[in-house]
Amino acid sequence: MSADNPAGDNAPMAPDVRRLHVYALRLGDDALILAQRLSEWASRAPEIEEDIALTNMALDLLGQARALLAYAGTVEGADRDEDDLAYLRSEREFWNVHLVEQENGDFAHTIARQLFFSTYQLALYEELISSGDEMLAGVAAKGVKEAAYHRDHAEHWVARLGDGTDESHRRMQAAVDRLWPFTAELFDADDVEKTLAAQGVAVDPSSLAAGWRHAVGEVLRSATLTIPETVWNSHGGRRGVHTEAFGYLLAEMQYLHRTHPGATW
């Protein structure tokens, strides 16, 4: 498999079809993997309300992922459904950004990741509503309301923790610093996004970067937090190259389905 053919050698698709398939998978994988991470908080959150909030958001993202993965499967035309795509792809066949696969860490890390991702996803869906692709536009129209809630939730917590006690401030800042290098990748665009954006199907994520920096910067500043200096940036998720944390996540997510193929309940 190579970066030129991220859909894999077994799936010879026309270029237009391949781009749409990869694009739907990229968006779907972001949602799926973040849903998996957030669901790890079930029964472990600092308070019952947060337990419910984090798993509710996981559910929203899982719903978006199901629609996007099912669509990616339909576009591909190789008889793979949403479960095949979620449970039977290997690590190098997932196109999610590194940010969503990062470990939950403490609550502040989860909240920083939520702020960074939901701000991006909200802006993305707001644009994608106008997509000429009916399915993508439908997912976006639904998801935009959910992303708005996710962002609101994260923004409130960043303010409370950043502008809270010395300890909560220290932890919130540490989380922002730790995850900042994973944010640049959100705005990576290659041939898939650029071509589809020119056709009015996709959103070129690089067009969202300035708005994102402004919005996130405002939240951090008002929470008395410092915007980190960029020392390095992590890239590669969109080409199937992942960070160490991802393999462990995938092993847990896929274990049941691979051990008992076709299991249902």
Add this chain to the structure above:
Amino acid sequence: MNASAVAPAREFLESVREVCESVPDPELPVVTIGDLGIVRHVGVSPSGVVEVVLTPTYSGCPATEVIRDDVRAALSARGCTEISIRTVLAPAWTTDWITDDGRRKLAAHGIVPPSGRASARGVDLELGVRCPRCGSIETRLVSRFGSTPCQAMYRCTSCLDPFDRIKPY
């Protein structure tokens, strides 16, 4: 279709629509899926297939599949054999589609219905929310996520009772 067949066909359509809209919501059984506004279309094709279009409240609402099964079972019980149920995402569901009757039933059940019209961004949590038990306006948002995806948790600071509210969406 000749003139004499039109009236029974219309009657049949009305009756299957009634059957679909009367299905109780699995998570909030005090209201029907018709009350919630998630039945988007009921039709009968020329070949007699009952066609139902549903929309989920939230993308990942786990009730969506149960609702689909419940509608199918209700139609089967009504004697329908050819049933087609589709789920569509667009236009996206909004609490504005909850009927007045649905709002009354929710309120009677102690669940505060959404007030006003959902804004484009769907977040207007700063508005005052009245306690469904004692009527006090002294209430506090405990969590913007509740027992179902569409609800938020509140607490009345006058009578101290917790309660749910359908969040404007």
